Amino acid sequence: xxxxxxxxxxxxxxAGLRLICAFGCAALAASLRADAAAVAKDPLLSTLGQPxxxxxxxxxxxxxGIVLLVQLLLDWNVLVxxxxxxxxxxxxxxxxxxxxxxxxxxxRGVTKAVPLYPRAPSSLAGGKLPEFEMAEVASHCTRxxxxxxxxGRAYDITGFIxxxxxxVGPILNMAGKDATDVFDNYHAARVYKLMLPxxxxxxxxxxxxxxxxxxxxxxxxxxxxxxxFETDYRYYAKLGCWLALLFLGALGLATGQVGGGGSxxxxxxxxxxx
Numbered sequence: 001x002x003x004x005x006x007x008x009x010x011x012x013x014x015a016g017l018r019l020i021c022a023f024g025c026a027a028l029a030a031s032l033r034a035d036a037a038a039v040a041k042d043p044l045l046s047t048l049g050q051p052x053x054x055x056x057x058x059x060x061x062x063x064x065g066i067v068l069l070v071q072l073l074l075d076w077n078v079l080v081x082x083x084x085x086x087x088x089x090x091x092x093x094x095x096x097x098x099x100x101x102x103x104x105x106x107x108r109g110v111t112k113a114v115p116l117y118p119r120a121p122s123s124l125a126g127g128k129l130p131e132f133e134m135a136e137v138a139s140h141c142t143r144x145x146x147x148x149x150x151x152g153r154a155y156d157i158t159g160f161i162x163x164x165x166x167x168v169g170p171i172l173n174m175a176g177k178d179a180t181d182v183f184d185n186y187h188a189a190r191v192y193k194l195m196l197p198x199x200x201x202x203x204x205x206x207x208x209x210x211x212x213x214x215x216x217x218x219x220x221x222x223x224x225x226x227x228x229f230e231t232d233y234r235y236y237a238k239l240g241c242w243l244a245l246l247f248l249g250a251l252g253l254a255t256g257q258v259g260g261g262g263s264x265x266x267x268x269x270x271x272x273x274x
């Protein structure tokens with residue numbers, strides 16, 4: 001499934017970043033050792049200019065600090081008062097057409113108005129969906145026979161349990177129950193469109209409607225409409241610059257390449273790294 005592939009790709013990406021950092025540290029250590037050995041053999045080398053790794057540490061930390069400072073200055077009003085952060089204009093309300101109602105969902109960090117009900121598979125298209133009651137859905141509550149209710153429709157996800165990226169437990173906890181809100185909180189709009197149709201078995205006619213649940217769903221729709229679930233990439237840019245500043249500054253101070261190599265500078269580098 002696409003969701004599973006996405007999570008696997010993210011895991012490999014994180015592992016790759018860790019490997020890159022590890023190789024970078026190893027390369028830096030080897031470079032420091034080689035430079036020290038070269039200077040020990042020929043002291044004149046120390047007067048010809050600074051080694052490449054020293055330039056990278058110094059200018060990298062300086063550049064990260066400058067970029068971070070610029071971003072903080074541009075977002076100064078937000079830092080002083082987070083409530084002044086500008087919001088995107090709200091989206092128009094989704095249609096209430098009963099033939100094909102729309103709802104707000106989040107997908108890849110962006111709010112979208114999408115069909116409330118995924119398109120029925122070819123085996124159920126063109127006619128009235130089979131109808132079930134919650135009592136019958138509740139009888140399908142095991143790993144070998146698992147149904148869930150989403151937006152008033154029943155889905156037989158027995159064949160997907162072992163492939164669920166979040167594990168077996170979360171699905172079994174909602175087996176035979178109305179999982180509308182739990183599912184909505186953790187799945188993007190594309191999951192509804194691309195994965196759910198194949199599991200559809202019919203409609204549920206007596207899904208209980210609780211007042212507090214209706215209030216929660218209405219609030220979620222308002223937040224989605226205002227774009228409050230949308231990803232702000234400026235935050236990640238500031239975070240990246242801050243981490244780069246910490247990493248390069250800590251290495252430079254701890255190795256004595258920045259700050260003169262004194263005890264206080266090295267201790268400061270160790271504290272930053274910690």
